[in-house]
Amino acid sequence: MSIVDLVLDTGFFAAAVRLAIPLLFGTLSELTAERSGVLNLGIEGMMLSGALAGFGTASATGSLWLGVLAAIAIGMTIGAVMAVLVVNLRLDQTVTGLGVSLAATGLVFYSYRLGFGESSTPPSITPFSTIPLPFLSDIPVIGQVFFNQYALTYVAYLLVPALAFFLYRTPAGLSLRTVGENPQAAAAAGIDPIRARILALVVAGGLAGLAGAYLNLAAFGSFTFGIVSGRGWICLALVVLGRWNPIACAAAAVLFGAVDAFQLRLQASGAVDLPYQLFLALPYAATLVAMILNAKRAVGPAALMQPYDAEHR
């Protein structure tokens, strides 16, 4: 099997899409937070919490969709905590975000031990199965790649244009962008920047929780501590790569997913004889290269990481 063959079948593309979806949810989450002017470094912890909440609820109730809801709820809760710290109390966003991620990670490990004990084989559930969309899935090649996916994948497809439409076509979206660029200007226009940022963080938390739930409820079917393994951080890079635009961010997520799928296949094929760690590093290296090439054009929201204080300006 040559390297070209590796990428020339529908299985490869379908895998690329599958690997891209959690990143897509995460990237849209981070994009929402950053457009309001908050760098959400809590995303890694939110994703992991979402993964465990989703898995735990699904295995306890037997309902995958209740798991999804639980994941969103836990993400929103952590988003609200993050909002109190960085928006209301105006703490440093970098330090707070890292703290929230570390605290959430610790709580997840603790809760897992409480709930599942220390079994040698990780508990598993039957994950979502793929749903071929009528007609669309019959389209040659594209149909199998894009339209024979999990229900959550279709939700992700819809979220991208929905978020773009929200940001660029609705008054609320313009308000959110204004808060991220210049909260004083927003306040002068009668918008409450504090409220806008809190809402953005809560929504971002929900999306991050959903990203975590996708990982085990759709992709893997089991929970491990390493299930997120830096995907949250990758989303931070993908937002920069996608220049804070939902469509471009989706493309960045798919690109990363494709490189990830490629390295998995390269490993499995045994076509190239190199240590597997090098393959694992490939998507990260590709992201770095893409960011370097993109560096000059990537300019974030002007008020990113600037706390807003109404009475002291």
Place this chain on the structure above:
Amino acid sequence: MPTDTPILSLAGITKRFGGTTANKAVDFDLAPGEIVGLLGENGAGKTTLMNVVFGLYRPDEGIIRIDGQPVGIATTADAIALGIGMVHQHSHAVARHTVLENLMTGLPGRKGLLDRRSALRRLTEIGDAYGLRLDPDRPVGELAVGERQRLDIIRALFRKARVLILDEPTSVLTPQESEGLFSALRALRNDKVGIVFISHKLNEVRAITDRIVVMRRGEVVADVPNDGKLTNVGLASLMCGHEPERVVRQPRQRGEARLSLRGLRLTDTRHGGAAKAPIDLDIHAGEIVGIAGVSGNGQVRLAETVAGVEAAAAGEIGLDGNIVRDPSPRRMQAHGLAYIPEDRIGAGLVGSMPVRENMVLSRYVEAPFSRRGWLDWQAILDFARRQIAAYDVRPTDPHLPVGLLSGGNQQKAIIARELAFSPRVLVIAQPTRGLDVSAIAFVHRALMNLRDEGCAIMLISDDLDEIFQLSDRIAVMYEGEIVRDTPVEEATVPTVGLAMTEGRMAGRNAA
């Protein structure tokens, strides 16, 4: 003159910040179709009062009435809904959004969507009614300062403002732009809009307003009709509580050329190229050369180039007749050039560091502040104390972070530092921007003394009054070149203003 019920009426407004009282039981009325000038030094409480009206601050005491009805204004949204619009000193527009996006921000839209069409229609209407026009699709970052201000006024009118508050609107405008603003304000007055005009510029306040309210230390100290009998000196005395000092330039024989620019071409990072024509300019001992120009025409770059901060694209800089090779800030300083940049806290000082460190920021590597590579803190502290006393920097504690000082005292601190070693040439940009009457007089006095001692001074300022008051010669910059250079006796505000906006096209009587 209007006699109707006041459109806006404030009674007993008090606002405290921690221990200080910014507004003390202030009463203030504004009638429809009236322009009221609100005067006062920095810190007198003008902007605080208007921020209370606009819902940015909440008053601790007092009542606000609109059309005679008491209202609660807790947020800017409340103020806007009541028909109050405010144009801030620094434009509150989003640079990366377009003009139209900025105008639509905070508006409800139609069926949950942004309503571009009706926004465009409204923009055209306002353009027709008041002569306020802008290209809807231009990003605001590309607009000139005057255009940004126009955007802010249009935005207030978009929200059907009946009370328009303008905070120092002309401090950034050319004389021609100010005239355009005034004609728009007169048209608004005819449409029964009430206007509050906050300013330092007494001539303009006297020209445009119907009534003048003067504040000092948080209180209203005068409320007088503008009947043509008010004088600048009288108003200034009301503002600062005593007769202000006005620095007068005495004619003086100039000495030898100290700073000589030959064929100097400025780099222009914005467009990646160099200015079209080279600059030739001599500044002599005992001479102040004022550089006038609309901001963004290369004045900042000229100052930075002469100071050695930026490299020139071509040409030579001479100090005392010697060409300086490879100018760098330290080398220029070693040749006796001092530089006071326009951006005090950004380029002139380190805000979070104490006054003590800031006093030696440009010289700490030299004796007596360093010995064998070690800082001599005692020498630094002694020097800082001496300069603080000599230049009346307040508060006098050398250990206080300089960022906590007022703008006027920050500027005094920079001047104290840069003039300490009797520079042969001084380059100073926007020396009094944002300072109040007393601080301005202090800075002007310091510059004039330095000139009389024989220093050659390049004075860059957006404030034409200041240029005319202090300069022996006035040069005008336009698109990176000097298009006019005459003794002050041959310059008038209209001719200089015209050269600022139209460059060489505006009649050639360049040197």
